[in-house]
Amino acid sequence: MTKTKAIVFTSYGPADVLRLADIDLPVPGPGQVRLAVRCAGVNPIDHRIRSGAMGAAAPVDLPHVPGVEASGLVEAVGEGVMGVQAGDAVLGRTATGAYAEQALAEAEELMVKPLSLPWEEAAALPVAAETAWRALNLLSLNEGETLLIHGAAGGVGTLAVQFARARDVRVVGTASEFNHEYLRGLGAIPVAYGEGLADRVREAAPGGVDAALDAVGKGDAVGVSVELTGGPERVVSIADPEGARRHGARFSVGGPTSQTVPALTAALALHEAGILQLPIHRIYPLDEAAEAHRASEHGHLTGKIVIAVA
Numbered sequence: 668m669t670k671t672k673a674i675v676f677t678s679y680g681p682a683d684v685l686r687l688a689d690i691d692l693p694v695p696g697p698g699q700v701r702l703a704v705r706c707a708g709v710n711p712i713d714h715r716i717r718s719g720a721m722g723a724a725a726p727v728d729l730p731h732v733p734g735v736e737a738s739g740l741v742e743a744v745g746e747g748v749m750g751v752q753a754g755d756a757v758l759g760r761t762a763t764g765a766y767a768e769q770a771l772a773e774a775e776e777l778m779v780k781p782l783s784l785p786w787e788e789a790a791a792l793p794v795a796a797e798t799a800w801r802a803l804n805l806l807s808l809n810e811g812e813t814l815l816i817h818g819a820a821g822g823v824g825t826l827a828v829q830f831a832r833a834r835d836v837r838v839v840g841t842a843s844e845f846n847h848e849y850l851r852g853l854g855a856i857p858v859a860y861g862e863g864l865a866d867r868v869r870e871a872a873p874g875g876v877d878a879a880l881d882a883v884g885k886g887d888a889v890g891v892s893v894e895l896t897g898g899p900e901r902v903v904s905i906a907d908p909e910g911a912r913r914h915g916a917r918f919s920v921g922g923p924t925s926q927t928v929p930a931l932t933a934a935l936a937l938h939e940a941g942i943l944q945l946p947i948h949r950i951y952p953l954d955e956a957a958e959a960h961r962a963s964e965h966g967h968l969t970g971k972i973v974i975a976v977a
């Protein structure tokens with residue numbers, strides 16, 4: 668069988684377990700395509716699976732190739748695929764590990780990549796856009812309302828701020844001082860996280876907070892959100908299932924509720940209008956995936972980390 672290069676780990680552990688290896692070339696099943704990957708987005712879930720922290724919540728077979736999103740060229744299509752063909756430049760979530768020269772994706776979850784969108788930004792978009800879109804939809808935001816976003820400078824936060832601003836929602840976003848200018852540029856009012864957060868948010872939004880998104884899962888973001896919005900009904904966490912349960916708020920995960928296509932459609936419309944911002948914190952070559960994971964684990968990013976494969 669033909670081989671392809673990929674980053675694999677054969678046991679859970681620190682970033683050092685990641686190795687460049689030859690794996691079998693994946694063959695697209697019905698409804699799938701094989702991509703020649705150009706770039707892969709790096710997400711916190713990648714290092715949590717690798718370290719074993721996800722446990723039974725995200726079981727994987729070992730050896731495992733990390734990565735759940737990519738940009739690339741369609742090079743082979745499976746049975747029944749419509750809408751994309753060999754040679755198309757696309758972006759989307761992947762069905763097999765994206766830290767690889769070749770990966771599989773469900774054709775109906777892919778979008779054609781606009782020529783003007785760089786490969787690295789295209790690879791960084793699917794998870795952040797889908798998660799932000801899904802979470803904001805759960806919050807049923809109305810024009811003129813105020814939304815608090817915890818972790819506004821990260822990948823998901825960056826898209827959530829822009830989707831909310833596009834709906835004429837006022838956004839207060841938490842980040843370290845380093846990212847405050849960045850948040851202002853996205854159209855959010857920045858506040859520092861940590862001790863005294865609720866008071867700082869009240870000062871930034873004297874008219875009150877209508878809804879909140881916890882995109883960070885640290886420092887009782889859910890509890891502070893419930894306090895500020897006056898109840899758990901319009902608080903969603905994507906990062907703290909235990910905190911959400913404790914406070915009676917909603918926790919949202921992807922999977923069957925995935926909204927990749929509408930989310931990417933909305934993000935690409937912002938790109939088309941020339942207003943999408945998705946800074947790439949840093950790009951690593953494929954054989955430096957371990958370094959990319961260490962940077963992701965450090966966690967203080969502006970935007971997204973990307974692995975350039977080709």
Ligand SMILES: NC(=O)c1ccc[n+]([C@@H]2O[C@H](COP(=O)([O-])OP(=O)(O)OC[C@H]3O[C@@H](n4cnc5c(N)ncnc54)[C@H](OP(=O)(O)O)[C@@H]3O)[C@@H](O)[C@H]2O)c1
Pocket residue numbers: 710711712794798817818819820821822823824841842843844845846860861882883884885886904905906919920921963966967968969970971
């Ligand atoms: N449930 C789902 O479907 C789903 C999907 C995607 C992601 N997630 C989860 O959502 C979280 C965010 O994902 P992501 O991709 O956006 O992560 P990311 O890009 O790694 O986000 C890191 C951001 O968090 C900020 N941050 C760190 N500590 C903070 C704190 N105490 N308060 C506020 N901000 C803080 C950092 O800002 P500073 O540098 O300014 O500190 C940085 O910008 C992760 O836990 C991820 O696993 C869940």
